């Protein structure tokens with residue numbers, strides 16, 4: 068794979084691990100963050116220490132103007148080779164009957180609308196250039212449904228899986244591959260943000276491998292899907308979940 072890679076939500080968790088893994092392979096990265104500038108600066112500095120060009124851009128993926136600005140910043144680093152649609156949010160555990168419209172809309176705005184907007188910006192550039200790779204970060208929730216926790220989040224990730232299948236078929240003839248990963252229980256801040264910092268520890272007995280996963284383990288799967296080693300993989304989403 069050549070060219071710059073845009074990673075959304077690169078300031079923490081899985082996105083930060085993807086930025087590190089790409090930088091370690093000498094791939095220039097332009098990554099976004101929502102509001103945590105200090106965390107983004109730390110990720111950028113440690114990726115740059117690996118000798119790669121890295122740029123951090125504040126951009127809310129659910130805001131069209133922000134997404135355009137993010138890709139314009141990436142353009143300044145050279146032609147776009149890849150996109151990792153990673154930015155995502157969750158919300159406190161709730162049954163479906165107690166969900167309100169504002170919460171459902173915000174999750175869909177970031178996780179679904181954001182992924183579509185970024186994919187469109189990427190495809191415009193990759194079509195002109197004659198190829199590229201998009202990896203969408205879904206979740207095992209898309210298959211498990213997350214009953215009693217967050218069916219709205221699970222539904223947003225099911226939509227991401229459909230984006231992977233549909234877009235892959237739309238752009239295959241343009242030399243663009245679209246794939247996905249479905250992480251399981253991964254140790255990141257997202258569980259605390261959704262109100263249960265110890266969620267991975269509580270549920271890890273339900274994982275056949277008996278443990279939660281690390282962000283770096285998801286990042287390695289993403290980087291493989293981005294690479295030429297996955298040259299005949301498109302429309303597929305890989306579970307990275309210890310068997311859960």
Ligand code: NAP
Pocket residue numbers: 075076077078079080081082099100101102103104106126127128129153154155156177204205206207208249250251252253254255256257258260
């Ligand atoms: P995280 O630790 O909470 O990090 C989220 C990242 O996304 C941060 O960089 C955050 O920026 C950014 N972000 C949040 N809202 C954004 C927005 N509106 N626009 C742009 N960036 C935004 O999450 P994570 O666990 O690494 O999750 C990454 C992806 O993996 C998500 O799509 C998530 O659904 C998926 N996933 C995670 C797990 C898991 O167990 N951790 C499992 C399955 C799927 P700031 O730092 O500025 O807030």
